[in-house]
Amino acid sequence: MAEKHKPAPMVDEVSEFEILELAVRELAIEKGLFSADDHRRWAEYMETIGPAPAARLVAKAWVDPEFKKLAVADGIKASLEVGIDWINDMPSHFGTPSDYCNLRVLEDTPKLKHVVVCTLCSCYPRPILGQSPEWYRTPNYRRRIVRWPRQVLAEFGLQLPEDVEVRVEDSNQKSRFIVLPLRPEGTEGWSEEQLAEIVTRDCLIGVALPRADRKVDDKRPVHPAVKPVKHH
Amino acid sequence: MSDSSDNDTGADPRRTLPDLDTSPIPLLEKVRKEGRVWDDLCEQYGVDNPNPPWKVYLDSTCEVLAEHNCALPLLERRWEEDELSEDIYMDVPFPERQLLALAHSMIRRGLMDEEELARRMEAVDRRLNSA
Numbered sequence: 001m002a003e004k005h006k007p008a009p010m011v012d013e014v015s016e017f018e019i020l021e022l023a024v025r026e027l028a029i030e031k032g033l034f035s036a037d038d039h040r041r042w043a044e045y046m047e048t049i050g051p052a053p054a055a056r057l058v059a060k061a062w063v064d065p066e067f068k069k070l071a072v073a074d075g076i077k078a079s080l081e082v083g084i085d086w087i088n089d090m091p092s093h094f095g096t097p098s099d100y101c102n103l104r105v106l107e108d109t110p111k112l113k114h115v116v117v118c119t120l121c122s123c124y125p126r127p128i129l130g131q132s133p134e135w136y137r138t139p140n141y142r143r144r145i146v147r148w149p150r151q152v153l154a155e156f157g158l159q160l161p162e163d164v165e166v167r168v169e170d171s172n173q174k175s176r177f178i179v180l181p182l183r184p185e186g187t188e189g190w191s192e193e194q195l196a197e198i199v200t201r202d203c204l205i206g207v208a209l210p211r212a213d214r215k216v217d218d219k220r221p222v223h224p225a226v227k228p229v230k231h232h
Numbered sequence: 233m234s235d236s237s238d239n240d241t242g243a244d245p246r247r248t249l250p251d252l253d254t255s256p257i258p259l260l261e262k263v264r265k266e267g268r269v270w271d272d273l274c275e276q277y278g279v280d281n282p283n284p285p286w287k288v289y290l291d292s293t294c295e296v297l298a299e300h301n302c303a304l305p306l307l308e309r310r311w312e313e314d315e316l317s318e319d320i321y322m323d324v325p326f327p328e329r330q331l332l333a334l335a336h337s338m339i340r341r342g343l344m345d346e347e348e349l350a351r352r353m354e355a356v357d358r359r360l361n362s363a
Contacts (some may be wrong), residue, residue, distance in 0.1 A: 009277055009278040009279050010279060011273045011274070011276075011277045011279050011284075012275065012277065013268070013273060013276075013277070014357070014360045014361055015267055015268045015269075015270075015273060015284075016262075016263045016266060016267030016268070016353075017263065017267045017268075017269070017270075017284070017286070017328050017331055018284065018285075018286050018360070019288055019353050019356045019360065020260075020263055020267075020331060020332075020335060020353060021286040021290050021293075021331055022286070022289075022356050022360075023347070023349055023352040023353040023355075024243075024293065024331075024335050024344070025289060025293050025358045026332065026352060026356070027344045027348065027349060027352050028293065028297065028303075028338075028343070028344070031343070031344065032301075033296075033297060033301060033303045033343065034293075034296035034297065034299065034300060034301075034303075038296050038300070039289070039292050039293065039296050039298070040292075042292035042295050043288050043289055043292040044289075044295055046288050046291055047288055050324070053352065096314065120310075120311075121307055121310035121311065121314075131328060133293065134326045134327075137326075139314055139317075141320065153243060155266050172309075
């Protein structure tokens with residue numbers, strides 16, 4: 001007997017915030033600030049991007065020394081090999097105000113760890129890494145990572161030996177960055193596909209290190225808050 | 233050993249911007265106080281999507297406002313969002329506070345006014361809740 005199809009749970013309620021978002025958008029379109037079609041194309045594009053291409057770029061660099069040289073020398077050109085065209089993929093076809101076309105791939109070494117921030121706002125290499133996480137946008141992270149990088153990395157669970165230099169790269173209107181971390185032990189003989197599975201978003205920002213025993217889609221433990229915040 | 237940033241010029245370009253009026257806007261205050269945030273809705277309905285479905289549209293609105301006519305430059309919007317997020321929208325979670333900050337910036341910049349936004353919200357409310 002066929003299993004009964006169970007619909008996924010959904011929010012069956014229209015919130016004031018949902019109404020506000022649509023009202024702002026409709027008024028902006030009516031006033032000619034942008035067109036409905038431009039908006040739709042952006043939304044469609046936004047839903048296609050994520051960190052998988054950057055993970056593939058790192059995995060390819062780990063197994064192919066020539067590609068690694070290319071990635072470090074010309075991140076935009078290397079991106080093409082993992083299917084990302086920084087110029088023509090964008091709805092505007094000339095990059096965007098927030099995604100300028102200069103990707104730099106920062107190679108970690110045993111004595112050098114890179115981490116990425118945008119101290120001015122929240123610039124992020126979205127074409128190859130998707131939307132930034134909320135913490136990346138917060139003034140807390142942006143102010144503190146440049147002043148106390150070691151302490152902030154420790155808060156992410158990344159304790160680095162004292163003899164490892166931490167270099168914070170500040171995104172700006174001209175450049176975007178991703179980190180090429182060291183290939184972890186225990187991954188000898190792995191395929192590119194296997195390697196890509198352990199390169200998480202946080203590894204690519206530089207606040208975590210890839211591990212052979214942790215995949216991107218692993219379930220993470222959830223620890224309930226001791227004092228959960230209630231908004232209402 | 234040096235723990236360093238590559239862009240520490242000491243200059244903050246936002247200082248050249250005119251001050252944003254961060255005083256509360258009654259319509260947005262009402263949404264802030266009465267609107268149900270995504271976390272609460274998820275808990276009630278057993279949904280685990282990290283973001284509300286409207287977030288992608290909000291992000292798109294922010295992008296297209298910075299394109300073409302550049303009605304609201306991206307950096308200025310982000311700085312205003314930072315300022316408002318540390319002030320009157322501090323107790324609102326993300327991305328709801330991003331939305332409130334965007335609407336606040338647009339009203340204060342004269343891109344739309346509070347009354348017409350209130351009227352449009354009423355119309356949208358009727359439309360979405362009519363089914």
